[in-house]
Amino acid sequence: MSVVTTRSRREDYSESTRSALVASAVELFTDRGYAGTSLDEIARRARVTKGALYHHFSGKQAVFEAAFDAVETGVKGRLEKIMSGPEKPWERAQKGLREFISSCLDPAYQRIAIHEAPVVMGWQRWRDAEDRYSFGLIRSALQDLIDAGEVVRVPVEITSRLLFGALSSAATEIASSPEPEKVGAEVEQVIISLLEQVRR
Structure with missing residues (x-):
């Protein structure tokens, strides 16, 4: 014992x-x-x-990757909680988008996940990591919207990839802007407007 x-x-x-x-x-x-x-x-x-x-x-890069994982895991956890919430899929998708934009305004996420990680980890490894953290959530949210009849039946895989690419670019724009909150509000408006185009 x-x-x-x-x-x-x-x-x-x-x-x-x-x-x-x-x-x-x-x-x-x-x-x-x-x-x-x-x-x-x-x-x-x-x-x-x-x-x-x-x-x-083993060294500095390993420490950085653990810090990156901690930051990304925190964001993913908050998004997963929203995406499994009691609201209808459309409301969950909007709340998830707002939480993602809020994360992009966080200094730790900006510096570590957006600015530093592509350089420290290499672009491909960073993209693969982002894919593991984010893509599944986007795909799941889109599938929920389709299953609930909230949006028309679009090809899930390619549409999720396009949304993933748009949100990745949006994160960089927010983090690089001298007015990140303004850009974040614009990103929310644009993404929701795009989704409205395929809404039933």
Whole structure:
């Protein structure tokens, strides 16, 4: 029994150490970017040794990818909660779009997921990751709209891909604009107007 308890405590400590490192990395990468952040700073802010950092991560890029995953997972979780909500599919789709735009206004999402990730991870790996986080949600939302008779029967796969591309471009426009809230409002208006064209 004591062996199990000891192992469990060790695992808990290890997980809390990793979580502290990831939280530290998210803060520093958001404030200073990838190039302006050192592993020493990440470890120091997390209040752990650099050796503890290397126990969890092979290097700076691995830490960045964990920070990217944390940011994207947070956004995905909020969107999944909306998309499984009690409202009708059309209302859920609008709420999901607004939540996505709100995420694009978040400094951590802007800096890590939109600006830094394509450079640090490489464009193709970044696109593949974005696909895993976002595409399934878009496809599911569109299928729900079709099944509920809210929109006409469009080809789900290609339409989802086009929406995915539009929203990815919108995220970049919002994050790069000196007036991100204004651009976000325009994005919401345009996407909803486009969806209205295929609404029953």
